[in-house]
Amino acid sequence: MVSSAKVVVIGGGIAGCSTLYHLTQEGITDAVLIERDELTSGTTWHSAAQVTNFGMNQTMVGLKSHSIALYKELSEDADYPINYHHADGGIRLANTQEQMEGYRHFASMAKGMGVEFEVIDAEECARRHPLLVTDGLLGGLWDPLDGDIDPAQLCQALARRARKAGAKVLRHRPVTGLTQRPDHSWIVHTEQGDIDAEIVVNAGGYRCNEIGAMMGVSLPVASMEHQYFLTEPIKAIEDAGHRMPLIRCPISDYYSRQEKNGLLIGFYEQGCKTWGMDGIDPNFSNSLSPDDPERVIETFEGAMARMPAIGEVGIHTIVNGPITYTIDGAPLVGPIPGKRNAFCITGLRAGLGEGGGHGWLLAQMIAHGEAVYDTWCIDPRRFTGHASVELTALKAIEDYQNEFRFHFPHEHRPAGRPMKTTPLTAVLEAEGGHFGTVNGWERLEYVKPAPDFEEDHSFRFTNAFDTIGDEVRAVQSGAGITEVSGFNRFEITGSGAHDFLDRMTCGRLQRNEGRVGLSYLLNHQGMIKAEATVANLSGGRIWYGSAAASEFHDMDWLTQHIEADEDVQIRSLTNDMTILVIAGPNSRDVLSGAARGDWSNEAFKWLALREAHVGHVPVVVMRVSFSGELAYEIHVPNSGLHAAYKALREAGEAHGLRLFGSRAVESMRLEMGFMHWKAELLTEFSPYETALAPFVKMEKDFTGKEALAKHEPKVKLVTLEVDCDHAPAHGGASVLHEGRVVGTVSSGDWGHRTGKNIAMAFVELGLESEGQELFVEVLGAAVKASVINPRVYEGSR
């Protein structure tokens, strides 16, 4: 009988088994996995179990590389070998130049993680996969390590190793309830008795929300029905003399891999179906949904057109099972928002390939508080209050219908939109606004040059280039106004508030009323956790402002560090207020026309804050600038947002005030060397590596200080001028020196005031000096670049 464990993992699919195994690897052997049935009786047993290295960012590529290395090692374990078709190779097809350029970028990004992809033409695709015909095909991305694994054997192998290391696996034991004690530990109720646990992990697959409900949370996870067919043997495969590479087709929405001497063909049909939205039969275990071949006929025809040999053989098996999705397609791996000692690893839609890596990163988070990579792209806190299961289902359908069609830069797909709006969204839309989304918030990107304007989706500079440039120039020479929707804002009060924040931030904390300061929060490893604008209002109120997506993340981090005897209260005002920014040399005149008072430089200096009225609306004005121009952030309660906007627009008429959007802001912030959270500000790098040494004060005590004192910087953030004008260097692109990868781009865009193609990148130490010549891969081609002063534009703030 097991009555207690440090960690209880609920669910024995790939997610749970991988987590359990990796916990033991990270030193936590007092761990128990509880499974309601047999291991792999959820989705895992019937998975097509393809294992690719392809990912949309370096964290995903890195964790998939871990899976591949681990699975290879397991398959070669003499005591318990498992079936793994390692390195059959795989091709992601393309029929447009834009897709090919995307693949070139992804290949460059993967190179930085030590992974070599190859972009090949149509003839080479057909040479490597003899079943393919090349009609309408341009080429594809070759992943040499692509393969597939036996899912049941994989989970048994992981569980076996975990058991050997001291962990336990309890089968046929449904978890029926979870009770959290005041000390944040848990009682895990099962049909066969309770188990005390310090930490619980929800690895419940399509049942994750049954487990979520036991702890009072709803996870943004929804399931889709997903089918594949198994064909009879195909002669050309028998004759080929080698295994068939895997195919993933964004043109006709299917994948295929070799199964015995036939093919397994899976479908992402347009007429797809959610699954389990109205509850899941408790007896659905080791089960499938009824075959539904009609639904995928059109998609199947697409596969037959590309591989005519399929049409010559029969189908002997159909598999139709539930597969989980989240709002953005990436899983939820990490701390459950608003809960202590509770983690999840769920929403995996490619869990067999990725599960090894996700369990690895999750075990590190549980054991050490942080993983080797920045895990924001899989962090359950990246969605906030809007993230219902209903919304997830809408996004899941959209994602499923576009399974292999990657997002282009600035592509924001329509399902579920608008999710979060301000009272101004419709007003700005009526003015011609084009919107993207930031954490669900509709955010103005630019004003369309014509009502029917459609932006091209491309990795190059797009047809919105001149429009964005015009907005930048309008701000630079006159005045612009924009809305920053969803900016995160906490009000922190209590007699201990400043001391608490002082401890949480690594630099000098601005404590003076009427003043604003920029602060950085480090994790216990001394790496960058968060960035906050700390603003001191009257009555001892402190406003903590941070990126729109950071609300749940920063709230958890702050609240978890309040001491029991500390007088500190935190409440979120994120959904109650919006920022209007006015920027440009005429912005002071605009403000003076809309708000009474002396707004001269002497009366209202850089980093000053004042409570005032714009028109009749009470606002807080801060003299800060992300553009480098003279600028004011006006924080407005949403109830008065429209009125304040009208007052500013009216005051701005005499000063040429013009609407601008976030794409203009992006261009201007790069010219100023300002950083973005989760682009440059990552848990992988310290403030020293991120050129933030002036924001560190080692004379005081702060969270992460001890680790930072021992930290040896390995890289340095630099600004690069890239010698081309057809495309930006996108985040993830490799930086080269003497033919070797020496760094990675974090952000890149055109500087419209300076006429420079600018990128920020982390590069190896020794290569950070101004004038250093390097190469940056732009659309996969090496382009000359040189390190320049990060203040590319002087500004007049």
Ligand SMILES: Cc1cc2nc3c(=O)[nH]c(=O)nc-3n(C[C@H](O)[C@H](O)[C@H](O)COP(=O)(O)OP(=O)(O)OC[C@H]3O[C@@H](n4cnc5c(N)ncnc54)[C@H](O)[C@@H]3O)c2cc1C
């Ligand atoms: C047809 C199909 C093809 C696929 N092909 C691929 C592919 O080629 N490559 C790939 O990478 N992925 C593929 N996937 C996806 C992949 O199979 C899943 O991402 C993965 O299996 C999910 O694993 P999991 O551990 O999260 O969930 P599951 O396998 O569902 O495991 C969850 C476990 O939790 C248990 N559980 C639930 N509630 C409780 C409770 N209250 N108490 C105790 N235990 C509980 C369940 O019994 C279950 O065993 C495919 C999926 C489908 C449907």
